Amino acid sequence: MSVKFKKLALIGIGLxxxxxxxxxxxxxxxxxxxxxxxxxxxxxxxxxxxxxxSYTLDPAEAVRDADLVILCTPVGAYKSVMEAxxxxxxxxxxxxxxxxxxxxxxxVLQPLLPEGVQLIPGHPIAGTEHSGPSAGFPELFAxxxxxxxxxxxxxxxxxxxxxxxxxxxxxxxxxxxxxxxxMVLAITSHVPHLxxxxxxxxxxxxxxxxxxxxxxxxxxxxxxxxxxxxxxxxMWRDVFLTNRDGVLEMLGRFLEDLAVLQRAVRTGDGPAxxxxxxxxxxxxxxxxxxxxxxxxxxxGRPHEAPPAAEGDEKA
Numbered sequence: 001m002s003v004k005f006k007k008l009a010l011i012g013i014g015l016x017x018x019x020x021x022x023x024x025x026x027x028x029x030x031x032x033x034x035x036x037x038x039x040x041x042x043x044x045x046x047x048x049x050x051x052x053x054s055y056t057l058d059p060a061e062a063v064r065d066a067d068l069v070i071l072c073t074p075v076g077a078y079k080s081v082m083e084a085x086x087x088x089x090x091x092x093x094x095x096x097x098x099x100x101x102x103x104x105x106x107x108v109l110q111p112l113l114p115e116g117v118q119l120i121p122g123h124p125i126a127g128t129e130h131s132g133p134s135a136g137f138p139e140l141f142a143x144x145x146x147x148x149x150x151x152x153x154x155x156x157x158x159x160x161x162x163x164x165x166x167x168x169x170x171x172x173x174x175x176x177x178x179x180x181x182x183m184v185l186a187i188t189s190h191v192p193h194l195x196x197x198x199x200x201x202x203x204x205x206x207x208x209x210x211x212x213x214x215x216x217x218x219x220x221x222x223x224x225x226x227x228x229x230x231x232x233x234x235m236w237r238d239v240f241l242t243n244r245d246g247v248l249e250m251l252g253r254f255l256e257d258l259a260v261l262q263r264a265v266r267t268g269d270g271p272a273x274x275x276x277x278x279x280x281x282x283x284x285x286x287x288x289x290x291x292x293x294x295x296x297x298x299x300g301r302p303h304e305a306p307p308a309a310e311g312d313e314k315a
Contacts, residue, residue: 003164007032008064008283011048011059011081012233015127016098017072018136021051026138031106036062046133060088068165068175071097075104076238082112090162091116094158098124100185100235102149102178104242110151118158120150121178121187129230142170149178186246191254193236196228 008030010017017035023032036059037050038044056062063069063085073081078097089095095117099105106119113119126144128135132265146166150159163173185258199222203214216223240247264272 003029003161004185004214005030005066005068007034007068009034009036009059009063010052010072011036011062011069011085012072012074012077013037013042013051013133014072015135015140017070017122018046018049018051018133019126019138020070020072020098020136020169022136022138023101023141024165025136027168029165029168030068034062034186049133056297059085064088065090065095067093068162069095071095071099074235074238075099075101075242076230076234078105079108079112082109082220083218086112086114087285089114089117092118094118094120094162095275095314096120096122096148096162100189100239101243101246102147102181106149106151106178118150118154120148120154120159120162122149122162122166123147123181124166125185125189127231129227131232131235139170141166144171146171146173147181148173148175149181150175162181178228182243182246183249186243187250187253190239190243190247191250192233193228193238194251195254196225198234200229265269275277 002148008020008024010021010033012020013035021033021035025033032054034054034056035043035046036056037046038057041183043055043057046052054062067090069089071078071081073254075097091114095109095113096119097105099121100123102123109119111120118257124141124144124146126140148159148163148166155183159175160200161176166173168178176213182235203211203222206214218226261273261276263269265277
C-alpha cells in the first residue's frame with residue numbers, strides 16, 4: 001500500500017501542524033500541503049517559513065480535493081471547523097486530528113461527517129512547551145507514540161494507510177478505544193499538567209521576596225513543573241473541559257494517594273515513605289527502558305563546563 005497522499009490539508013498550524021508539514025515533506029509523503037488558520041498573521045508566518053504549498057484563511061478551500069485532512073486546532077474549535085469544512089470534504093478522504101482527547105472528537109465530528117469520509121481520530125503523544133508555526137521540527141514524532149481511535153465502521157485499509165503515514169514520520173502507532181485513550185491520558189498527561197499549573201500558580205501567589213527566592217533556586221523539581229506549565233493555555237483549557245470525566249476520576253485517585261502521603265509525613269512514618277518512593281522509582285526506570293525518556297543526568301540538559309580553577313589555564 002502506498003503511504004503517499006495527493007493533498008494534505010492542515011487546519012491549524014502550531015507546533016504539531018508545522019511538525020507534520022515538515023516531516024511529511026521530508027519523507028515525501030504528500031504531493032501538496034494546504035494550510036489554513038484563522039489568524040492572518042499566523043498564516044503569513046507559515047507562508048514565510050514555506051511550510052506548505054497553498055495558504056488560505058478559508059478551511060473549506062483548504063480541504064477541497066484533499067485525501068487527508070488533519071485538524072490541528074484546539075479541540076474546542078472542532079465543531080465550528082467541521083461545520084465549515086464538511087460540505088467540501090471529498091468522498092474517500094481520511095479526516096483525522098491531533099487532539100489530546102478522543103471521545104469528545106468523535107461526539108463532535110461524527111454527526112457532521114459526510115458519507116464516504118473516514119473519521120480516524122489521532123493523538124501524537126509528542127510536544128514541547130513552545131507553540132506557533134516556527135516551533136515545529138520534523139523530528140518531533142521520532143520514537144514517540146501516536147494513538148489512533150477509529151470506530152468499528154472505519155475501513156481497515158484507511159486505518160492502515162494513516163498508520164503507515166505516522167510510522168513514516170517516525171512514530172510508533174497503536175489503535176485503541178476512544179474512551180480508554182481518554183482515561184489513560186488523564187493520568188499520564190492531563191492530571192500532571194493540572195498539578196503543574198497549580199504548583200506554579202501557588203508560587204505566583206507568594207509574596208514578592210519569597211517568589212524571587214523560589215525562582216532563583218529553581219534548578220530542581222520546580223523548574224520542571226514550569227516547563228509543563230508553559231504549555232499552550234488555550235489547548236489545555238479545552239483538554240480539561242472536554243475530558244472532564246477522565247480527569248476527575250484520576251484526580252480523585254491522586255488526591256486519595258496524596259492524603260496517604262500527607263499522613264505519613266505528619267506521623268513521621270519513614271518506612272511508608274520509603275516504600276512508596278521505592279515503588280514509584282521503578283516507573284521512572286520502565287519509562288526509560290521503553291525509550292520514552294533519556295537516562296542521561298539532569299534529563300539530558302546541556303551544561304556549560306565549570307570555570308577553570310586558577311592555575312589551570314593553558315599558557
